[in-house]
Amino acid sequence: MAKKKRPSVQWAKYEELAHKIVEELMPHAVVTLDDHPYGHETETPRQIDVSARWKDGENEYLLIVQVKDLSRPADINTVGTFRSVIQDVGAHKGVLICSGGFAKKARTYAQKLGIGLYQLHDASSREWALELTIPIIWTTLNPEFHLSARFATSVAGQVRIDPKKGFPFSEDGGQTRTTVSDYFASAWNDGTFDRTPGRHEKQVRTGLDMPYLDSAGMEVWGKLDLEFTYEVRRQSWLGQYRPNDCRGLLDFIESDLFIPSYMNLSDLPTTRDDTWIEVGDPDEVALNTVGMLITTEQYGITDDSGRMFLQRFERVG
Incomplete structure (x- = not known):
């Protein structure tokens, strides 16, 4: 037998x-x-x-x-x-x-x-790791904001303006301080300010407290009104991503479509090289892509990103 x-x-x-x-x-x-x-x-x-x-x-x-x-x-x-x-x-x-x-x-x-x-x-196997690349769209949202400020004081003095951060102010009567640049960055990063591409209406803040120096060099406070106008510009690039840690199925019926069951996205690219192609409309690319497509959006403002333009600063009093 x-x-x-x-x-x-x-x-x-x-x-x-x-x-x-x-x-x-x-x-x-x-x-x-x-x-x-x-x-x-x-x-x-x-x-x-x-x-x-x-x-x-x-x-x-x-x-x-x-x-x-x-x-x-x-x-x-x-x-x-x-x-x-x-x-x-x-x-x-x-x-x-x-x-x-x-x-x-x-x-x-x-x-x-x-x-x-x-x-x-x-991807972790020598025997069953395929030559697999996945298209990825990298989009950046870049805000440019303009600022109008009206500062009311009863005592003449000098306002200290940081060339990068702008001038300081307080939302709680002087207990904590921030700057106009940090305020906008915080509101942008946490989604308080709309990130939709295009021009946005003014965001008005009234009755804020702002420190300045009087003629004797002593710090005193005045009242500040802020108006923000900003424009969001979107740029997108198309590249190829080869995941280092993933597994799944390659479909032979649906045009070699890859269906991931697990994918570690911690190794997504953080820089672009000259192989990336700038695309005008990332939504159209996504609609015309067969199979899997990764999209990543970069919108955070850091100390060296984003631009501020001090459009108008008026002192009253």
Whole structure:
């Protein structure tokens, strides 16, 4: 009697990776490795590498996945054999995964039958890391603000204006202080000020307290009214991102669409080089992109970003 051939360690690890990815993509389902659903036509349990069961109301669903770690593309016969298993166990959906990809006729046949064809990607694996790049749109929102200030005092004196920060003022009667530049940056960064591209109406603050020096060099306070007008300009660039830590499925039916089950975005690029292409309308690029697209928006104002123009400063009194 011939001994049953045991699966290789390599194949078993590929199967385990498939199980992990399906679990991540279907957290609502019960995902089982090496399942044996009953075959109604063959009247015997059928070995399934990975299965997923879930309910939607009173309806129960079954997805079955067969995994093949092959060096060559799976052919049309592989798809046909799997179709009979889907029918036998009454699965609502069948998925074939092959490390070697799929032949063209196998793709066409599987598409007609509604069978999914995928390849696994694991960036941390030497065996199953694909040459995968993902398009990324990098957008910067740059505000330029203009300021009008009206300062009412009863005692003549001198206002100290920092060339970078502007002049100081207080919103709580002098208990804490800020500057016009820091005030705008804080309101911009936390979303108080609208970041929509275009020109924005004045933001008016009245009755603020502002310190200044009298003729004897002593600090005294006056009342300050501020009016902000600012314009937001948007610039966008299109580049390619190769994630260092991700896994998921590469879809052979939907134009090699990558479906991530896990992705660590901490390694997103923080600088651009000359390979990035400036685009006029990032929304149009997103609509015309097939598959996954990462978008990142840079809007924060730091000490060396953003520009302020002191348009008018009037002293009354």
